Amino acid sequence: MRRGSTGLSLVSGLAMLFLYGPILVLVLYSFNAAHLSMAWRGTTLKWYAALWHDEALLAATANSLLIAVVSTIGATLLGGLMALGMEHMPLRRQQLIEGGLVLPLVIPEVMMGVALMLLFVMLKMPLGLTTVILGHIVFNIPLVTIMIRTRLRKLDPALREAAADLGADSWQVFRYVTLPLLRPAIWGAVLVAFTVSLDDFLVTFFTAGPGATTLPLKVYSMIKSGVTPEINALSALLLVVSMACVAVSLQLQRREV
Amino acid sequence: MPSRVPSSPPTKSPCRSCWLAAPGLLWMSLFFLVPLALVFAISFASRGTYGGIVWEFTSANYLDLWHPLYGKILGQSLWYASLTTAICLVLGFPLAYTIARSPARWQPLLLLLVMLPFWTNFLVRTYAWMIVLRQDGLVNGLLLALGIVDAPLELLYTPTAVVIGLVYGYLPFMVLPLYVAVERLDPLLVEAAWDLYASRWAILTRVVVPLTMPGIVGGCVLVFIPSIGSFITPDLLGGARSMMIGNLIQHEYLVVRDWPLGSAVSFVLMGIVMAAVALYYRHGARASGPLEGR
Numbered sequence: 033m034r035r036g037s038t039g040l041s042l043v044s045g046l047a048m049l050f051l052y053g054p055i056l057v058l059v060l061y062s063f064n065a066a067h068l069s070m071a072w073r074g075t076t077l078k079w080y081a082a083l084w085h086d087e088a089l090l091a092a093t094a095n096s097l098l099i100a101v102v103s104t105i106g107a108t109l110l111g112g113l114m115a116l117g118m119e120h121m122p123l124r125r126q127q128l129i130e131g132g133l134v135l136p137l138v139i140p141e142v143m144m145g146v147a148l149m150l151l152f153v154m155l156k157m158p159l160g161l162t163t164v165i166l167g168h169i170v171f172n173i174p175l176v177t178i179m180i181r182t183r184l185r186k187l188d189p190a191l192r193e194a195a196a197d198l199g200a201d202s203w204q205v206f207r208y209v210t211l212p213l214l215r216p217a218i219w220g221a222v223l224v225a226f227t228v229s230l231d232d233f234l235v236t237f238f239t240a241g242p243g244a245t246t247l248p249l250k251v252y253s254m255i256k257s258g259v260t261p262e263i264n265a266l267s268a269l270l271l272v273v274s275m276a277c278v279a280v281s282l283q284l285q286r287r288e289v
Numbered sequence: 290m291p292s293r294v295p296s297s298p299p300t301k302s303p304c305r306s307c308w309l310a311a312p313g314l315l316w317m318s319l320f321f322l323v324p325l326a327l328v329f330a331i332s333f334a335s336r337g338t339y340g341g342i343v344w345e346f347t348s349a350n351y352l353d354l355w356h357p358l359y360g361k362i363l364g365q366s367l368w369y370a371s372l373t374t375a376i377c378l379v380l381g382f383p384l385a386y387t388i389a390r391s392p393a394r395w396q397p398l399l400l401l402l403v404m405l406p407f408w409t410n411f412l413v414r415t416y417a418w419m420i421v422l423r424q425d426g427l428v429n430g431l432l433l434a435l436g437i438v439d440a441p442l443e444l445l446y447t448p449t450a451v452v453i454g455l456v457y458g459y460l461p462f463m464v465l466p467l468y469v470a471v472e473r474l475d476p477l478l479v480e481a482a483w484d485l486y487a488s489r490w491a492i493l494t495r496v497v498v499p500l501t502m503p504g505i506v507g508g509c510v511l512v513f514i515p516s517i518g519s520f521i522t523p524d525l526l527g528g529a530r531s532m533m534i535g536n537l538i539q540h541e542y543l544v545v546r547d548w549p550l551g552s553a554v555s556f557v558l559m560g561i562v563m564a565a566v567a568l569y570y571r572h573g574a575r576a577s578g579p580l581e582g583r
Binding site for chain 1: 388402414421
């Protein structure tokens with residue numbers, strides 16, 4: 033529709049402004065020297081420096097990283113094995129499992145959170161880092177499985193057949209052919225799982241006890257107790273970290289084609 | 290570890306490599322299906338005096354949901370989610386159309402620009418709107434400076450703020466399936482309509498919309514599902530009167546500690562989501578592939 037293109041570009045431009053405007057404002061204000069007002073009082077890095085001395089914040093960061101690392105390893109192992117195991121199942125069963133894996137992705141996160149909390153309370157498990165990690169593995173397994181399966185389907189079966197014809201046993205085929213070919217997808221899945229775990233709020237909110245405050249929980253309580261410049265700085269940092277993770281992940285996935 | 294070379298029939302019954310899926314399936318059963326079943330069971334139990342659960346079958350929790358207060362929250366959740374979906378469609382369609390019709394080498398970059406905010410922390414993105422919408426925020430500053438209003442508007446903690454936040458959060462979900470649908474639409478069909486003197490409106494309603502219908506349905510469902518179940522957006526941007534189902538669930542569970550009622554609300558929400566998923570698989574899945582992403 034060549035003739036309608038000015039209007040279309042205008043709306044698209046506005047949509048882009050809508051998507052990036054608030055983020056830019058947030059990052060900009062993280063450098064604002066003014067303490068309470070929104071007026072500009074010159075640039076400063078003091079809010080970033082203040083973060084560095086906030087003990088509770090550093091502890092929350094450590095918790096978040098620990099949870100993200102452990103749950104990513106767990107989900108990558110379980111999800112990766114699941115993708116490999118599904119490959120030779122009858123098609124009907126594959127479809128059934130795939131349908132089941134979509135469920136955790138569409139179900140409201142609040143519901144996943146309360147359901148896990150109920151389970152842990154019923155099992156009399158104290159809520160803490162362990163329960164959070166168990167929960168994070170649950171929402172990351174489907175993501176990992178789907179990503180690795182997508183790559184497995186694209187692999188040329190001739191490569192593995194050739195290796196088998198040349199006398200490689202099934203372990204050698206996996207170790208020297210399948211695994212190297214899957215590597216970019218695995219690293220992509222690792223980064224996605226890590227980012228999702230690091231950013232998760234709701235499942236953590238319901239499954240973390242008082243001692244297992246994570247970065248998003250800390251951000252939430254800071255926002256709830258009043259807007260301060262430190263949150264702006266912290267938020268800007270979190271934005272940069274997740275964007276970097278995604279950029280690397282996308283780069284890896286692009287290389288695999 | 291494929292125990293067999295793929296060219297051989299994959300249905301050999303003792304499939305050794307299939308066992309690799311077992312730990313993951315076990316994990317998902319134990320920590321996903323069992324908890325859901327638990328919520329379902331509790332939704333038919335009743336609340337004990339001190340917030341515990343009394344295991345006696347009752348449908349009272351579901352009947353309680355007819356109370357006007359809950360009905361109002363349910364109704365406004367449906368309304369906010371529908372409004373969000375409609376606004377995303379109006380904003381997302383031109384965006385998807387522009388991307389799909391731009392030079393091929395620009396398309397991946399433009400799509401990435403649309404998706405990138407989605408991958409950043411949701412809490413942080415919602416917080417950004419608190420800064421923009423607050424009384425001395427950017428929007429009010431602009432409106433005052435331009436002389437459009439005399440006194441700052443109440444923007445934050447209103448239903449408007451909730452809908453803005455939801456549109457902001459889920460717009461990428463609308464753009465992606467629409468982009469796929471528009472990309473498949475043959476530009477020659479639109480050209481042909483022009484040549485036959487169709488009006489702009491006729492081209493839109495009789496050529497473009499019918500041919501991109503799977504993308505429209507897909508996008509709408511993908512936006513509606515997370516909107517109806519949202520918690521953070523109404524919690525941070527909405528006031529006490531713009532509560533949504535997600536907030537009600539959290540309130541029943543953590544504040545009132547009426548777990549049976551909270552569970553019943555959860556299953557009503559799940560019913561709405563499942564209806565949307567069914568709609569997606571009937572009409573929208575063709576344009577956007579299996580449901581992915583959160």
